[in-house]
Amino acid sequence: MKTDIHPEYRFVVFRDISADFQFLTKSCVQTRETVEFEGQEYPLVTIDISSESHPFYTGTQKLLDTEGRVERFYKKYGFAQPSSES
Numbered sequence: 001m002k003t004d005i006h007p008e009y010r011f012v013v014f015r016d017i018s019a020d021f022q023f024l025t026k027s028c029v030q031t032r033e034t035v036e037f038e039g040q041e042y043p044l045v046t047i048d049i050s051s052e053s054h055p056f057y058t059g060t061q062k063l064l065d066t067e068g069r070v071e072r073f074y075k076k077y078g079f080a081q082p083s084s085e086s
Helices: 069-077
Strands: 010-016 021-027 034-037 040-047
Touching: 010 034, 021 034
Parallel strands: 010 040
Antiparallel strands: 010 021, 034 040
């Protein structure tokens, strides 16, 4: 097996922003953010939906504040919004 070609497999904290829930697992994902979790510092990955907030697992429908994301993107980066003609 070749050396130094595989990504680093390490503990990472995933944080669900819609349910204020976080969990620790192993991953190869690269991130610059860190967070303290149970007394240790780990890399942090922010996610929109997890088992704690997904309607299939919770049995309830929660609305996320996602309206306007595309418009904010276009405004932030100065793109002209595509026409909505059908």
